[in-house]
Amino acid sequence: MFEQCVRNVYEKTPLIHCITNYVTVNDVANTLLACGGSPIMADDEEDAVEITSICHGLVINIGTLNQRTIPAMFSTGKRANELSHPVILDPVGAGASKLRTDVTFKLLEEVKFSVIRGNISEIKTVSQGTGTTKGVDADAGDAVTENNLDETITWAKQLSQKTGAVIVITGAIDIVTDANKAYVIRNGHSMMAKVSGTGCMLTAIIAAYCAANPDHHLEAAAAAVSLFGLAGELAYDKLVKNDAGPSSYRTYLIDAISKIDAATLKGGMKIETR
Amino acid sequence: MFEQCVRNVYEKTPLIHCITNYVTVNDVANTLLACGGSPIMADDEEDAVEITSICHGLVINIGTLNQRTIPAMFSTGKRANELSHPVILDPVGAGASKLRTDVTFKLLEEVKFSVIRGNISEIKTVSQGTGTTKGVDADAGDAVTENNLDETITWAKQLSQKTGAVIVITGAIDIVTDANKAYVIRNGHSMMAKVSGTGCMLTAIIAAYCAANPDHHLEAAAAAVSLFGLAGELAYDKLVKNDAGPSSYRTYLIDAISKIDAATLKGGMKIETR
């Protein structure tokens, strides 16, 4: 299944419309190209609603939301729903400000999401209505550990039940779950936290994977999460070899994404079901 | 002539004002520095009209156009016209949405462009009023091939006649033409399509070349197109040598641009006249 997910992306070259933040947008675009998809960005409301109709999936990332782009997120999300395109939410910084939290909840009311991906603090905010988000990174006190893993999966499954979306919580341990079945993924490397926007990049990859695998969003999201983590591992090997730093690592990461095919993913996945 | 174009850029360090999209803007800035020019970005209408007056050329790239920046494109374009600065249009995604197509046509009515650069689908939209643009990449069915090359050049010359602009169509085969004379350029590498924003970067280089070579826009644009393609070839050699991927390739591409002088360009150009 996971291997087929990879092959489908390369075969279909899904075109992903991103309404995303201007901090990491270039990395998001290049990551989509690297994973076998294709990016298009449009955030003017009039433009975005029309652009999304020629695409295969939509990312809504609230990282630098503003009064001009917020209405575009709603209109475009609804249009993508009408077209049955997968819509992926990245609630960057939900819990860190009232505007971000409010927009996240309003989006959840008015747009149907296929996947919601965030760090644990952001997803806790989505789940509980209040968060301990301290910025765009997860609060250390929230971290998913072996000790709280089962408990976290339990409420994440409930959140999936409630929202109808696959829930993806990323961190040292990644969780990808729907209402019934959770994948726990242990790919990745701590160095990824030293690159701005790794969460945004992964969200875009998930969108490409869901667009190319419309009947298997859970497995598509799990494949994307594992692939991205594996790319982080391969990039770390190169970092060590070259005695390089975080900016080189970003480059190696995107390079590595482009080199992972179905067989490489199968060989490198660290995944279990719960 | 082409060699003199290169030397003039390095001698004059043209300052290029870019109203461009936020996806690839950083690569555009660094590409301008790499080719011997200098960038400045300003898209607030009040600011942009004044900033353009201290520059030597203007890029209008509609990649992430919005209601705030569209008026700035018109006012600044007209101001640059008054100052006789070369103005270069990059109609990103023209044909993919009504807003992009409409703004492109209105710009063509109200601003005089020295060069219009796009992929074949975008330029077909500019030429025919209707396009088959499927996003920000050219539609495969539109591709310029050896079979339709002469026919494409014929209508591109007519488009140049009609608009008064040098027309640049980029793809596997590049065409740079005015109403009378066309250059066909076969530099470049398919890997360039795996980097977001290569079109935007090239448009900015063309602006620097036209600004530094005010009496020879056709040759200046041809030199810029060939130089960029040659940089893509040199970067590919480095990619192979280092077993690298698309993100490294982007870095090698900008590095290579900075290393091409007049003699290197002369030695590497693959250009013919039609």
Add this chain to the structure above:
Amino acid sequence: MFEQCVRNVYEKTPLIHCITNYVTVNDVANTLLACGGSPIMADDEEDAVEITSICHGLVINIGTLNQRTIPAMFSTGKRANELSHPVILDPVGAGASKLRTDVTFKLLEEVKFSVIRGNISEIKTVSQGTGTTKGVDADAGDAVTENNLDETITWAKQLSQKTGAVIVITGAIDIVTDANKAYVIRNGHSMMAKVSGTGCMLTAIIAAYCAANPDHHLEAAAAAVSLFGLAGELAYDKLVKNDAGPSSYRTYLIDAISKIDAATLKGGMKIETR
């Protein structure tokens, strides 16, 4: 003192809120991570005022200011002042347009800045009300040289006295001064001028250093300036070794920032007091 400044940044991981331009924002984010801080960007007025309250310092960079973000700069600056967070001003292009100059002066009236960092043309504009800024780079005629160094320090000290801010003038020779004491720093490399946004990156590092060293803004700023210059020197060594160009150099620069600890800085500082 300087070594302690470095250690404090790594110990406290200051979260820096940046209202900054969209050209170099990604490099700013990754530079903050590389130096031991953490970035968050928010420029919607409602969002920004709240986000700044969870941060430890604020950067206001006017590089692509617009009618939407200008009010956010004022409200957020005032809020950061109430919270006693250090606020750092980067008056990009002040003197190049009336809007940039006017906003700079109005910010100086309404917000208290801990540090103002710019190139010599920008800081001359701040000091004299009129500038010779020719874009976002310093005018060659303004350059700080050994001949005008003492004179420049004299008026920079006066500007610090008048504004209450540490004044940082960067170029071939860097000056970091308050009303009484000036540091002259000769770290750095001319290659840094071939990378877009080195000024913006440095401003963000200064913010992280001031946030982590609240009682020693002068020394914190001097440590940041010297560290960034030293990173530029180390990156240049790598450029030569790899026969690379400006895009690789940008990567090496951010890599190098991440590798400079207190001892490396102490060993590499080229600093004197005047």
